[in-house]
Amino acid sequence: MNVKEFIESTLTSALSPALLNVEDESFMHNVPDGAQSHFKVTVVTDAFEGKRLIARHREINTLVDEALKGPVHALALHTYTPTEWVARGGEALTSPACLGGSKS
Numbered sequence: 001m002n003v004k005e006f007i008e009s010t011l012t013s014a015l016s017p018a019l020l021n022v023e024d025e026s027f028m029h030n031v032p033d034g035a036q037s038h039f040k041v042t043v044v045t046d047a048f049e050g051k052r053l054i055a056r057h058r059e060i061n062t063l064v065d066e067a068l069k070g071p072v073h074a075l076a077l078h079t080y081t082p083t084e085w086v087a088r089g090g091e092a093l094t095s096p097a098c099l100g101g102s103k104s
Helices: 003-015 053-063 063-071 082-087
Strands: 018-025 038-044 073-078
Touching: 003 018, 003 038, 003 053, 003 063, 018 053, 038 053, 038 082, 053 063, 073 082
Parallel strands: 038 073
Antiparallel strands: 018 038
16 A cells, blocks of 8 residues: 555544545655655544644644654645635645755
């Protein structure tokens, strides 16, 4: 199983999300092709109701700890309840350009 599939299956099983989008953004960074090192995760779930942002991020980091110990270098997390997701118009934040180098 590749890293993206691992993250997707783990979060789906644990959080039953209404929306889950896992994007491998490694290509945007100065890493070897196929590195699977930088991911953006957008999760919308009732499981985040009443939880502060830091608690949501800690929960996800704990769930995908195996990947964080291995190939994953960066994990951008965008975590919402369904109400928060609707309030922001169903749009996730766009990742900024990498400032750590270029793939020239």
